[in-house]
Amino acid sequence: MNSNEQTGGLYDGLEPTLDNLHLFTIGTKNQLARRKKLGVSGLRKTIRSIEAAFExxxxxxxxLEDINPDVAMMLVNRWKREGMSLDMLHRRHEWFRDRNATAVALGWSKxxxxxxINIGRSEAWQASRQAVPVPKPLKGSRTKSKTTMPLLDFLNEHYRxxxxxxxxxxxVRLYRHSINAFSRWLGRAAVLGDLNNKTVSDFxxxxxxxxxxxAATVEKDRSQLCVLWTFAAKRGWLKEFPEINAIPCPKRVPDAWSDDEMVQLMEACESAPGRIGKVDANKYWxxxxxxxxxxxERISATLALERQYLEADGWVTIRGEHRKGKTRDKRFRLRPITLERIDSIKVFGQKxxxxxxxxxxxxFTRFGKILETAGLPNNRRNKFHKIRRTTASNFEAAGGNATALLDHSHRRTTLAYLDPxxxxxxxxxxxxxxxGETTIESGKDDSLVDDFREFLQSRKPR
Incomplete structure (x- = not known):
């Protein structure tokens, strides 16, 4: 018996499309049922909102084929950054699961x-809703109307x-993220008057x-809220300035990929399925x-590179406006194999x-899948910036100046990139x-360390 017979001919003559999928649902007894109409306006709004976010x-x-975990994860992460409530995130996550289950019942999908998909620790944020009352307007015509101004409006209309x-x-996105996190903790939209030492320190x-x-993430929230706070206080819109000390953040040991790991990564790139626009993914990556x-270079500057700045002899110029700090251009020479790979993804009319x-x-989501295929960790420290750390570490080990390569203003910044x-x-x-030993054995012949040990031995008094 085929799937159409199992469903009693509910979808005779229907094409397996997303619009037609919305005509069906899974009933209370886990049975496929056809809707007479799309239903309540809330469902229609949810569908429109999800499809608009996707587009x-x-x-x-x-x-229809976009009902999959990769798309759901990417959209959920985007909604989280925009400050969507956890209840809404859970409903949209459930929508993806329900649509997939319905498509499976129809025989339209696996x-x-x-x-x-990590929605978040709902119990933590729910418990954090402090129900802090909106601050009372301060006395004085200059500050009265500003105290209750939403922080997001303050960011967009005054600070930005x-x-x-x-x-x-x-x-700008990072500022909004800090404001949204503050708002979730407050249990309401944060306003300018919430920027006081007691409320912010409690958060x-x-x-x-x-x-x-x-700790670094929380420190980022502190720093950005205090910047907005100081800006408002200097204009007399708030009576007190921030007095909250910076949060200590332990520095992590920089790590790079080994040669073997880079080979694994490249092999995973060469076997990547699908396409990136008009280019095969196994050539793009x-x-x-x-x-x-x-x-x-950073991934943002790399994606902004235009072909007019790529020369036939292997030299490339990264424009200053696309680099961090936007201060100056940077030129590099590429390997012949890199040029060949770039030529293989050339599309006519694509700048x-x-x-x-x-x-x-x-x-970052797509690259994370490639990392998993390569058997490498897929987390925030193991994305494109780790390739940057790998290049800097190998360049320094070969006798180059990684500070100049990365275009850092201070050597201490570069040290955070160099794998010891x-x-x-x-x-x-x-x-x-x-x-209890008088000497130390080394398995490395003719190394500088061995020479140094021999020198020390020769200097010992006889």
């Missing part, structure tokens, strides 16, 4: 696992036009104690990874070398004899 990211209408001119979209303390957020490895037709954030295993730092175990 804004992928620049095309949503289709069953997919949506359990790996004067202090964030020329800054990247990502910088930061709670974030450190009751969430899995890293090797070209992108090769370019970042040759230059050590960008690495044209990415989707939302910027989605590239790659640059071969000397440690006590390398040159200091062990307890």
């Amino acid at each position: 804004s990211v992928f620049l095309r209408p949503m289709q 069953s997919q696992d949506f359990s790996g 036009p004067t202090r964030l001119v020329g800054k990247s979209i990502n910088t 930061l303390y709670w974030s450190l104690e009751n969430t899995e957020l890293a 090797p070209a992108l990874v090769s370019f970042i490895y040759d230059t050590g 960008n070398v690495f044209f990415w037709p989707y939302n910027y954030d989605y590239i 295993r790659v640059i071969k730092e000397t440690h006590p175990a390398d040159i200091v004899p062990g307890i």
Whole structure:
């Protein structure tokens, strides 16, 4: 018996499309049922909202095959950054699961696992709703109307036009993220009057104690809220200035990929399925990874590279306006194999070398899948920036100046990129004899460390 017979001919003559999928639902007894109409207005709004979010990211209408965990995860992450409530996130996550189950029942799709999508710790944020009352307006005509101004409006109407001119979209996004996190803790939209030492410090303390957020993330929230706070206080819109000390953030040991891991990554890139716009994915990813490895550039500047700045002899210019800080251009020479890979993804009429037709954030999701295929960790520290750290570490180990390569203003910034295993730092175990030993054996012949040990031995008094 085929699936159509099992469903009693509910969808005779219907094409397997997303619009037709909305005509069906899974009933209370887990049986497929056909809707007489789409239903309540809330459901129609949810469908329109999800499809609109998809189209804004992928620049095309949503289709049946887009009901999958990758798309759901990418959209959920985007909604989380926009500050959507956890209840709404759970409903939209459930919508994807329900649509997949319905498509499976119709025989239009295979069953997919949506359990790996991290919606968030709802119990933590629900418990955080402090129900802090809206601050009372301060006395004085200058401050009275400003105290109850929503922080997001303050950011968009006052701070951004004067202090964030020329800054990247990502910088503005980070400010909004901090404001949204503050609002979730308050249980309402944050207003300017909430920027006081008691309320902000309570929010930061709670974030450190009751969430899995890293100290650096909480410090970022503190820093950005205090910047907005100071801006308002200098204009007399708030009576007190921030007095909250910076949160100590432990510095992590920089790590790079080994040669074997880079080979694994490249093999995974060369076997990537599907297409990126008009280019085969198994050609796009090797070209992108090769370019970042040759230059050590950031992913944002790489995606902005135009073909007119790529020369036939292998030299490429990264324009200053696309680089962090937007201060100066940077030139690099590419390997012949990198040039060949770039030539293989050339599309007539396409000005960008690495044209990415989707939302910027989605590239990290797609690259994460490649990392998993390569058997490498898929987390925030193991994305494109790790290739940058790998290039910097290998360049320094080969005798180059990684500070100049990465175009850092200070050497201390570069040190956060250099893997001590790659640059071969000397440690006590390398040159200091062990307890009760007079010499230390080395398995490395003709190394500088061995020469140094011999020199020390020769200097001992006889």
